Amino acid sequence: MTDPAELERDLRSAGLRVTRPRLAVLDAVHAHPHLDTEALIGAAxxxxxxxxxxxxxDVLRVLTDTGLVRRIQPQGSVARYEARVGDNHHHLVCRSCGAISDVDCATGAAPCLTPSGDAPPDFVVDEAEVIYWGRCRSCATAPAAPSTTDRPAERGNP
Amino acid sequence: MTDPAELERDLRSAGLRVTRPRLAVLDAVHAHPHLDTEALIGAAxxxxxxxxxxxxxDVLRVLTDTGLVRRIQPQGSVARYEARVGDNHHHLVCRSCGAISDVDCATGAAPCLTPSGDAPPDFVVDEAEVIYWGRCRSCATAPAAPSTTDRPAERGNP
DNA sequence: GGTCGTTTCTTGACTGCTTCAAGGAAACGG
DNA sequence: CCGTTTCCTTGAAGCAGTCAAGAAACGACC
Structure with a gap:
């Protein structure tokens, strides 16, 4: 649970009014990275x-627009949110259980990557979003049995 | 319009039955990369x-599952499909008009990128998906007026 | 502290993309 | 050509997310 005064300061410095729903959601996002909206509703x-x-x-939209939280949405998943912003880090997503974990970005500043070979025609790139797809250890060792300890991401799984 | 015999061959070698809807959709995806489902229905x-x-x-799902087409879905966009598979290329997405274009991958083979600093705990990565966010030239020069020549991607735009 | 204007939250309905389900039609091996 | 399996049609449903109108809360100013 993050210090309420700190969260409040963050909201104010972003030019936002401080309300209880905003504090609650922001705190929840800090406490539980990569949660989806429904889970965040519960946490709030x-x-x-x-x-x-x-x-x-509404709160999540405002927080995302002001850059206080970051929204990620790997394929097959609903929107998820995290409070770690400004460091341009990336994500590892497990194909079978949907678990997400953070990876630091080697280059550091956005856009940490520029399209290779400067072939790209007329694009001004400001961010490179990277998702590493693979399997987490528990799923890699037990391929057919997705672990239920992490929340699954894909909806249409057979 | 791709050679029907070639498309048919692709379907068979993927172990799929050859049906008219499949040929039509596969041809449409070849002809128009990055189209969404609705547009592909029209094209078919x-x-x-x-x-x-x-x-x-159904066809798009089967083609995606067998690897004949690739599904991409930048944030704020519905699912889009392309027939360029197996070369692990990446995408440039314009933040304002949603235009998508391809960029070759420098490294070539998947996973073209590995999480830096081998810090990541226990993940077997098989693919790195990169989306470069920015603005295409027409949107960069006319910031407030998204071009209508490309199909917009974001739904909730004010 | 109290008051006012603006922003934000509540309530309830709704949209749009995607999927589910049952039955008929088409593909393909023999 | 026939039977089995797979696929397409039709119609309906699910679900994340959004829209809209009114009530409540924030915070600036007095």
Missing amino acids: RTRLDAVSHQAVY | RTRLDAVSHQAVY
């Missing part, structure tokens, strides 16, 4: 007695 | 008199 409701799902959607 | 219907939208969804 443990902090507050009641929040509408619409409020959480 | 110019090749065939009638195809159900469900058939196109």
